[in-house]
Amino acid sequence: MRTRAVVVVGDKFANFGANKDVLTISQLRGFLSLPRELVLDRERIALIPGQGLSDGDVLEVSEKAAHSAVRASCDLSRWPMTAARAQKDLSHKHHPRNTMISVPRRLNDDTYEIDVMIDDGCELMGDHQTGQHLQGMMIVEAARQAFIAVTELSIDASAVYEKYFVFDSLSVEYKRFMFPVSISLLCTIDFMEKTANSYRFRMHIDAQQAGDLVATIAVTFGVVKYKSLSRIESTLATACLEKYVKATTTPISENAPHPNTALAS
Secondary structure: EEEEEEEEEEOOOOOHHHOOEEEHHHHHHHHHHHHHHHHHOOOOEEEEOOOOOOOHHHHHHHHHHHHHHHHHHHEOOOOOOOOEOOOOHHHHOOHHHHOEOOOOOEEEOOEEEEOOEEEEEOOOHHOOOOOOOOEEEEEHHHHHHHHHHHHHHHHOOOOOEEEEEEEEEEEEEOOOOOOOOOOOOEEEEEEEOOOOEEEEEEEEEEEEEEEEEEEEEEEEEEEEHHHHHHHHHHHHHHHHHHHHHHHHHHOOOOOOOOOOOHHHH
């Protein structure tokens, strides 16, 4: 009996699911519910997790396949292939569905490898998907979480104070479309500087899929104590509010343009 690899994706990637050798999670649930006599013995299906699956989906497939009447037709040797999803102290996300990365794997002093793990229920998947490829902001958010996770693993373990990340610049260059199969991020620390009250970082990430470089992301940022930045933030917020209120309450001459004209147009 030959074995055919089939990628399983979340239901929100239904357009991609129309391709050969792809099943949505709902289609897989239906297959695993079939009676034995409806399934031919000509091939086995090797299930491979794609994007859009929750941790619960992955566990459910393992359990359901083990007790399915068609379990002889399923090859679970590659399920799951994914690493553990990063915990919230690394991703800075309270809900696991919004964490889009695995726990980083350290390759050397300056480089980490991270898997992209998109859950159908995450905040960026709440609206429609425009075709088969991943929307560009998905990889930006995954990279942002990767920067944070790598920082948490790289800074002095004694720095247990509540941290605040201040981004100075963030740029992305897309090389080609990304699709809902395995994506890895290679995150490299280009520069790190420690001061008495903060850290400074410059990092870049290479996003890779099916052996191709699909996007590059570069970022510079600082990590400071939350209490220190909170005072500065409050001062700036007050100054901004005062300036805004003054501008909106100052009498406007008949010939002067309204401050919100650009917004209105």
